[in-house]
Amino acid sequence: MAARSKPEGGNGGRPSEFALIEDLFAPLAAGAPGAYGLKDDAALFSPSPDHETVLTVDAMVAGVHFLPDDPPETVARKLLRVNLSDLAAKGATPRGYLLVTAWRAETSVDWMRGFAAGLMEDQNLFGISLWGGDTVTTTGPMTLSLTAIGEVAAGQMIRRGGARPGDDIYVTGTVGDAALGLSVLRGALDMPDTADAAHLVRRYREPEPRTAFGPKLCGVAHAALDVSDGLMADLGHICEVSGTGARINMESVPLSRAARAALARDPRLVEAVAGGGDDYEILFAAPPDRASKIGAIAAESGISATRIGTMTEQSDGVSAIDGAGNKIALKQLGYRHF
Amino acid sequence: MAARSKPEGGNGGRPSEFALIEDLFAPLAAGAPGAYGLKDDAALFSPSPDHETVLTVDAMVAGVHFLPDDPPETVARKLLRVNLSDLAAKGATPRGYLLVTAWRAETSVDWMRGFAAGLMEDQNLFGISLWGGDTVTTTGPMTLSLTAIGEVAAGQMIRRGGARPGDDIYVTGTVGDAALGLSVLRGALDMPDTADAAHLVRRYREPEPRTAFGPKLCGVAHAALDVSDGLMADLGHICEVSGTGARINMESVPLSRAARAALARDPRLVEAVAGGGDDYEILFAAPPDRASKIGAIAAESGISATRIGTMTEQSDGVSAIDGAGNKIALKQLGYRHF
Numbered sequence: 001m002a003a004r005s006k007p008e009g010g011n012g013g014r015p016s017e018f019a020l021i022e023d024l025f026a027p028l029a030a031g032a033p034g035a036y037g038l039k040d041d042a043a044l045f046s047p048s049p050d051h052e053t054v055l056t057v058d059a060m061v062a063g064v065h066f067l068p069d070d071p072p073e074t075v076a077r078k079l080l081r082v083n084l085s086d087l088a089a090k091g092a093t094p095r096g097y098l099l100v101t102a103w104r105a106e107t108s109v110d111w112m113r114g115f116a117a118g119l120m121e122d123q124n125l126f127g128i129s130l131w132g133g134d135t136v137t138t139t140g141p142m143t144l145s146l147t148a149i150g151e152v153a154a155g156q157m158i159r160r161g162g163a164r165p166g167d168d169i170y171v172t173g174t175v176g177d178a179a180l181g182l183s184v185l186r187g188a189l190d191m192p193d194t195a196d197a198a199h200l201v202r203r204y205r206e207p208e209p210r211t212a213f214g215p216k217l218c219g220v221a222h223a224a225l226d227v228s229d230g231l232m233a234d235l236g237h238i239c240e241v242s243g244t245g246a247r248i249n250m251e252s253v254p255l256s257r258a259a260r261a262a263l264a265r266d267p268r269l270v271e272a273v274a275g276g277g278d279d280y281e282i283l284f285a286a287p288p289d290r291a292s293k294i295g296a297i298a299a300e301s302g303i304s305a306t307r308i309g310t311m312t313e314q315s316d317g318v319s320a321i322d323g324a325g326n327k328i329a330l331k332q333l334g335y336r337h338f
Numbered sequence: 339m340a341a342r343s344k345p346e347g348g349n350g351g352r353p354s355e356f357a358l359i360e361d362l363f364a365p366l367a368a369g370a371p372g373a374y375g376l377k378d379d380a381a382l383f384s385p386s387p388d389h390e391t392v393l394t395v396d397a398m399v400a401g402v403h404f405l406p407d408d409p410p411e412t413v414a415r416k417l418l419r420v421n422l423s424d425l426a427a428k429g430a431t432p433r434g435y436l437l438v439t440a441w442r443a444e445t446s447v448d449w450m451r452g453f454a455a456g457l458m459e460d461q462n463l464f465g466i467s468l469w470g471g472d473t474v475t476t477t478g479p480m481t482l483s484l485t486a487i488g489e490v491a492a493g494q495m496i497r498r499g500g501a502r503p504g505d506d507i508y509v510t511g512t513v514g515d516a517a518l519g520l521s522v523l524r525g526a527l528d529m530p531d532t533a534d535a536a537h538l539v540r541r542y543r544e545p546e547p548r549t550a551f552g553p554k555l556c557g558v559a560h561a562a563l564d565v566s567d568g569l570m571a572d573l574g575h576i577c578e579v580s581g582t583g584a585r586i587n588m589e590s591v592p593l594s595r596a597a598r599a600a601l602a603r604d605p606r607l608v609e610a611v612a613g614g615g616d617d618y619e620i621l622f623a624a625p626p627d628r629a630s631k632i633g634a635i636a637a638e639s640g641i642s643a644t645r646i647g648t649m650t651e652q653s654d655g656v657s658a659i660d661g662a663g664n665k666i667a668l669k670q671l672g673y674r675h676f
Contacts, residue, residue: 039498040497040499040579041428041563042394042425042488044490045391052384053383053385054382055470056380056436057471059483086379090380098394102399131393132393136399136402138402140481152382160378161377225379
């Protein structure tokens with residue numbers, strides 16, 4: 001873990017970055033022998049026997065991927081979880097992570113402590129540790145990035161490509177909550193029920209990576225990814241790489257009670273459900289004869305999986321239909337961050 | 339490789355980020371099967387048999403770690419090389435990397451193309467590939483981070499800890515050039531000889547990671563790191579973790595012709611040599627009976643290694659002496675980025 005400016009730099013009266021790293025981050029590395037207490041230049045990792053290493057990285061910018069007044073604990077958890085979600089969708093089990101923080105000079109030590117506390121809480125939840133990182137200062141918006149490292153049985157990583165016409169399309173959990181939650185936070189969506197509003201906001205701020213579900217899809221799903229760009233856009237990604245088309249039945253798309261309430265009041269919000277991002281659910285394709293296996297995985301992991309459509313020939317394109325079988329025109333096919 | 343904003347976002351008339359990734363970055367992943375052409379959510383890696391994975395990450399902020407008007411090719415190479423330098427100092431051989439770019443809306447496509455060209459050039463030089471990454475936009479200074487992944491024979495990674503009193507202290511190449519080069523770029527150091535000035539600037543902009551040297555130190559050096567914070571500060575890091583002191587003979591510290599010329603004109607620049615950072619040479623400790631082995635490694639790799647001091651008892655502290663054996667007072671023990 002390198003702090004790229006020196007103690008004598010002062011940092012406007014806050015503790016030196018070396019001391020901060022020691023204080024805030026070293027406890028996050030305590031569980032990982034290969035992190036060397038963040039006192040070396042690199043981390044060491046070996047996956048379990050007959051496993052391969054899976055790596056992914058995602059960055060978040062204040063004002064783009066999170067709101068500047070989001071609590072630091074949830075910013076930390078979101079940063080970690082969006083990456084764990086990528087691993088889960090590939091069938092990988094998370095092991096550790098590297099962290100880069102570009103904080104502002106005026107970022108308070110309290111904020112940093114909250115950030116570290118959020119990481120610690122999730123580390124315990126997901127059984128992972130901090131292995132290393134870098135700390136820099138920016139005059140621009142806070143920018144955070146995280147490299148997550150996991151492992152998967154050799155040859156078993158679930159790819160985006162691999163879906164075949166005739167495969168069932170599934171999604172875990174519920175879709176659209178995060179996009180609606182962002183609308184609530186921006187004051188663009190009025191939710192009279194405060195519990196519903198809180199549910200949507202939490203889903204936006206703290207995605208739930210399906211780490212208990214994804215690894216069980218190895219050898220079961222033909223293709224998978226996590227829904228970050230939006231249901232239809234991400235389905236398009238699978239189709240593009242797999243060389244298939246897809247047809248989604250919008251009435252099958254699983255919605256939370258809060259999302260159903262929002263849609264009941266304004267049916268146009270279906271576009272936020274189909275096109276909104278940040279769900280971090282696993283979207284996957286599997287042959288119909290694996291339906292009972294998928295049901296068993298859902299039961300074991302306590303995470304629902306709903307069949308929402310069918311993979312088709314590439315020439316059919318990617319479409320959403322309503323209950324009567326009519327195509328729905330969805331303007332907002334991909335999610336644009338605010 | 340995820341682009342975190344959508345094509346319809348427009349991005350001020352420049353090609354969409356998806357298209358840019360395709361265009362600029364996909365060729366950088368061509369050599370790595372586990373990168374899946376940057377069309378998946380994660381990369382897959384297995385080290386060679388009986389090897390472990392070594393991971394490191396470093397970030398650079400425009401105006402802090404590089405100058406906003408540095409050529410994009412050299413910014414790319416510096417970003418890659420500072421990370422390869424960490425791997426080399428650990429005895430690891432680089433294999434691939436993940437890249438996060440936080441570009442500004444006004445960052446030109448030409449700049450990005452230059453950046454990618456710089457990466458490609460160095461990939462070919464170091465035998466590595468891009469495995470994945472993330473692209474975001476910031477309203478602040480451009481921020482770049484890179485996770486480098488390498489491999490080392492199991493159990494052979496060279497740590498910071500491990501130095502013992504009586505070990506010889508060595509450094510590869512020459513020290514101080516980068517700090518002096520930064521002074522040249524900032525107009526703070528006048529070098530009448532333009533070749534000398536160009537040498538110093540190049541050493542600042544394009545560090546030379548000692549990838550041909552570092553892996554040969556496995557089983558030879560007791561401890562190593564790369565000089566990024568400054569010679570004395572980094573020596574202090576080794577001593578801190580190893581529980582030793584150290585004494586450097588400043589007259590033994592290897593200097594380039596350009597650095598010697600600068601010091602001849604202004605002897606006070608010795609502080610930039612001892613305290614300046616960004617050298618990215620390997621500083622290491624090894625027992626005296628390995629001197630001939632180290633000489634052979636230097637000859638094989640074509641990279642010089644100079645004995646500059648001795649590890650001592652911790653109670654002796656970390657000091658620099660002149661040719662007469664007198665302690666030199668060095669104010670600037672650590673490097674502060676501009």
